Amino acid sequence: GAGVSQSPSNKVTEKGKDVELRCDPISGHTALYWYRQSLGQGLEFLIYFQGNSAPDKSGLPSDRFSAERTGGSVSTLTIQRTQQEDSAVYLCASSLAFVSGNTEAFFGQGTRLTVV
Amino acid sequence: AQTVTQSQPEMSVQEAETVTLSCTYDTSESDYYLFWYKQPPSRQMILVIRQEAYKQQNATENRFSVNFQKAAKSFSLKISDSQLGDAAMYFCAYRSASAGGTSYGKLTFGQGTILTVHP
Numbered sequence A: 001g002a003g004v005s006q007s008p009s010n011k012v013t014e015k016g017k018d019v020e021l022r023c024d025p026i027s028g029h030t031a032l033y034w035y036r037q038s039l040g041q042g043l044e045f046l047i048y049f050q051g052n053s054a055p056d057k058s059g060l061p062s063d064r065f066s067a068e069r070t071g072g073s074v075s076t077l078t079i080q081r082t083q084q085e086d087s088a089v090y091l092c093a094s095s096l097a098f099v100s101g102n103t104e105a106f107f108g109q110g111t112r113l114t115v116v
Numbered sequence B: 001a002q003t004v005t006q007s008q009p010e011m012s013v014q015e016a017e018t019v020t021l022s023c024t025y026d027t028s029e030s031d032y033y034l035f036w037y038k039q040p041p042s043r044q045m046i047l048v049i050r051q052e053a054y055k056q057q058n059a060t061e062n063r064f065s066v067n068f069q070k071a072a073k074s075f076s077l078k079i080s081d082s083q084l085g086d087a088a089m090y091f092c093a094y095r096s097a098s099a100g101g102t103s104y105g106k107l108t109f110g111q112g113t114i115l116t117v118h119p
Helices: none
Strands: A006-009 A009-011 A019-024 A031-036 A043-050 A065-069 A073-078 A086-093 A113-116 B003-005 B010-016 B017-022 B022-026 B032-039 B045-051 B064-069 B075-078 B090-095 B107-109 B111-119
Touching: A006 A086, A009 A019, A009 B045, A019 A086, A019 A113, A031 A073, A031 B032, A043 A065, A043 A073, A043 B107, A065 B111, A073 A086, A113 B032, B003 B090, B003 B107, B010 B017, B017 B111, B032 B064, B075 B090
Parallel strands: A009 A113, B010 B111
Antiparallel strands: A006 A019, A019 A073, A031 A043, A031 A086, A065 A073, A086 A113, B003 B022, B017 B075, B032 B045, B032 B090, B064 B075, B090 B107, B090 B111
């Protein structure tokens, strides 16, 4: 596709259930980011994948959160035993390899997660 | 770790007027990039303008321009001739350009400024 694709667009889940959020980056983009945005708030960094390097997981809020990136392309963010405070919009972004001049990150439209 | 601060949670401007959004950042790096992103109600993040830290000249994109003060670690966005379509949440972002380590290329965002444009 032409842009970053995230699925599902909206997800309602019961407290305690596990959820998986998917991100399809732009083809050829080696950098991939996950952010969380609570209602009316800023972007909270979660995790960053850059090519074959070890991911920067410093933003994951707890061990209930994990993410993987298979084959350097699609990424899945998994939240186990969801809590109400996990309700937010989860945004994915991708960019080309970080070389001079290729610095723009392109965002998907996000997944709105509601935990009831 | 780098931090980005936007001290104005909300700003408003009259249509056709000029408004400036503030952003400061903290870093020990000398090489980095700075961005302003716009997020309208549709949630889609859109790049407005970018600035390379090694360039002294302030970036401009049509009605959008920045005032980049490297020593002060300040990066403000000026919107001239404001239009109703400029209403959105604006985010300032920092991207590390220092090679090595897991944070190379990482994007860090400020908390955002909600801009309202009055007709």
